[in-house]
Amino acid sequence: GGGTGLGGGAALEDAAANQGLTVRAYIVDQFRKLSNAYRAGADKGTGARMHGSGRSDAREYHYKQVCAALEHLSDSPDWAELEAIGTQRHGVGGKTIAKLRELWDTGRLGRVDEFSNNPEQVARELLIKVHGIGQSRVVELVRQGVRTISDLRQRTDLSPQTSIWLKYHDQLEQPIPRDHIGEVRDRIGAVASRIDPRLKAIACGSYRRGKMESRDMDVMLILRGAGPGSTEHLEVMARIVPELHADGLLTDDLTTPGKFPQFGKKTAARVTTPSVVQAENSIAYMGICIVGGVHRRLDLRCYPEHQEAPALLHFTGSGDFNRFMSRAANARGFTLSELGLQPSVIKGPAERVPSGPHLELHSEAHIFEILRLEYKDPSERRDKIDVIDSTTGRPFFQTRESRTALPALTDTSRLQAHHPAAIT
């Protein structure tokens, strides 16, 4: 029994029941609060340099792993089941088990209470949700006394993107029904095929993961027939975005395809710099569209057909799944991105460099296969524990053996032999 006198986890059961949650959902919620708190720069906002300060990003990451482990518990775990994840789940250690014990005994986490009783921390977690406000700006804004969205609106130093986003703040918070996303994909697809009949539109993100509601829309354009060496797809965004405005779908841009960068000093040398090329040729667009009278966030991407598989994998997410699948790829001796999959090696401290060409990737399943990971349907791509080592059938991040790179896969020559279709 704990300090409250309640034994057998009764305090935890009560706390969960009070919120209408299962014990598991309540525990996950507590740790998700910790992850969100560190994302918002908890321990960076306070001037006092406390133990462990300056590790917010890593702790956000850490608590995401913990949440993934907790999600896979039963609805009402007993103490033995909670304690077991300390030994069974990669990334869950002593400090986390101590927090679980605290929850079991008292139904609360002191760290969560500390954060929720700290008005500055509460403000950071609120304001970081605004587009264009990240960990750095939120710490500075809150230090300057900003506490609410209203406070933020008073500022005269907001970026244009943040101002646009704030115009529609209320609408952008509303969940988007699945059907609306399919409609937008079709409208974009129609406009796209008018511009170039080789273009097709695919809705990705949480829509493709089967969710009935989403927070934004992710639509990918594929330029059929475009292969390595083609740059045609880079010009699509600057052509289609004005058409989507004319169509009445888009209302505001958060990025501006084709916009020429403004320099303090415009020199001839700068004109040939890569950043200029990137600005004129864009593959990514972020903006606001209107569907059924409600403004929504829309992300657009355009890729050549030979990058369809890695791009589809990447923009289907989830974000957590991508991070852990990329880590698995690294452990197998590869770098994975929306652009492709290529062998890579660790060069110096914190530096991984390509050691071979991108491989030809025929499908999402092909990528899983090369990495010896179990294929996951989009609806099953949630978190760390969904990345499964197909040689063991167990979560990739679980055992020493499963994390060891496979010689047959990291030896580039043998890999090329098995996958002869490397692309250049």
Added chain:
DNA sequence: TCGCAGGACAA
């Protein structure tokens, strides 16, 4: 003690 995904866009 070190790394924790990787890349695109804005400024």
Added chain:
DNA sequence: TTGTCC
């Protein structure tokens, strides 16, 4: 390069 986004 830094900050932010996905």
Added chain:
DNA sequence: GCGA
């Protein structure tokens, strides 16, 4: 905060 954890694991290599």
